[in-house]
Amino acid sequence: MSEVATTGSGDIVDLWSADQDLPAWFTKALAVPREEAFIEVGGQKVHYFRWGQRGNPPLLLTHGFLAHSRCFAFIAPLLAKEYDLIVYDLAGMGESEIGTVFEGNQRAQDMVALAEALDLFSGPVKPKIIAHSFGSGVALTAMELAGDRFGGLIICDLMIMRPERLAAHFKGGGGPPGSGKSDRPTNVYPDYEAARGRFILAPPQDVQTPFLLEYMAYHSMRRVDGGWTWKFDPKVFHRSENDQLQWQKAPQRIVDLPHRLALIYGENSKLFDGDSAAYLRELGGGHIPMIAVPESEHHLMLDQPLAFTTALRSVLSLWSEK
Structure with a gap:
């Protein structure tokens, strides 16, 4: 495992922001110093950002399906005084490469390997994970595989429903997280405006x-010959039967996790709501803190950052x- 590229500084001046009246908290957040780099994990390049000072309590963050690390690029800086934060792109999303094996267990193993490669386990405080949706x-x-090595997990609006609600x-027409066709063509749009419209x-x-939303959209696309296309690799839509089974078992897996855990969700989320929280408590999760963010739906960081x-x-x- 080796670091292969490093850059720095914020990205406040971009196509998406040219005519935007941006709030001060956001411009200050993007001005906070950060590292941007790639590191090799399992033979694939993983793209990540890093904020804060090494030696501070470490945090490892990642995003939802088809999203990218910039979901947290305006959240992580707000925590950078107290923590050492790594935010990374999942395989086949954002700037990260994808290999031939990318099922749930492999993604989890890669998460642990990334923490290892970035030396997050060497300090006196165990790294904590913050993750959204997928x-x-x-x-x-990852917590089931190596929970003793981590200090806890904050789950952010993972899709959880009672079986009857899930069936409905x-x-x-809804599907599980990561639904789609892995052989779908990668569309190329003639210009950014056409791509943004999709x-x-x-x-x-x-x-x-x-x-x-404009910030997320802009960084979800890339220039190619002939125009603009998505950054994600269509292979990410492939889901094994084991992945689907593990996801359906997620409510009980959450309740049974013997490690420190908390849930944060959008009060108006379509994927996790008050009934989802009640369902987890009925399964035995009464010990788990579950915090609803008011006036927010599934995309917490875009609604109420x-x-x-x-x-x-x-x-x-x-x-x-202490």
Whole structure:
């Protein structure tokens, strides 16, 4: 495993921001010093950002399906005074490469290997994981594989429903996280505006901070010969039967996890709501803190970024080692 490229500084001046009236907290966040690099894990390049000072309590963060590390690029800087933060792109998403094996267990093993490669296990404080949606499923498996090496997991709006609600969700055309066709063509659009017109959130929702949606959309695409296309690799849509089974078992797996755990979700989320929390408690999860972010749907960081950060700070403060 070796680091192969390193750059730095923020990305405040981009196509998406040219005509935006951006709030001060956001511009300050993107101005916080950071590292940007690639590291080799399992023969594949993994793209990541790093904020904060080495030696501070480490945090490892990752994103949802078809998203990328910049989901947390305006959240992580708000935690950088107290923590050493790594935010990385999952295989086949963002800037990270994808190999021939990328099922759930492999993704989880890669998460542990990344923490190892970046020396997050060497300090006196165990690294904690913060993961959103699909990334939370990866992190849950990583905790099952190597939970004793981590200091805890904060799951952010992972899709959890009672079996009957889940069946209705599927009947209505919804699918499990990561649904899609792995042989789908990679479309190339003639210009950025055409590509941007195809960018939507899943599940669909309006966002209360439109400039953040523009930021996410811009960094979800890349220039290629002939125009613009998506950064993700279509292979990420392949899901094994074991992956599907593990996801369906997620509610009980969460409750049974013998390690420190908390859940943060959007109060108005379509994938995790108050009934999801009640269901987990009925399964035996009454010991798990479950925090609803007001006026937020599934994409917490795009709806209520500051309230979401406050919720993260609160959990991390309660978990701080004395």
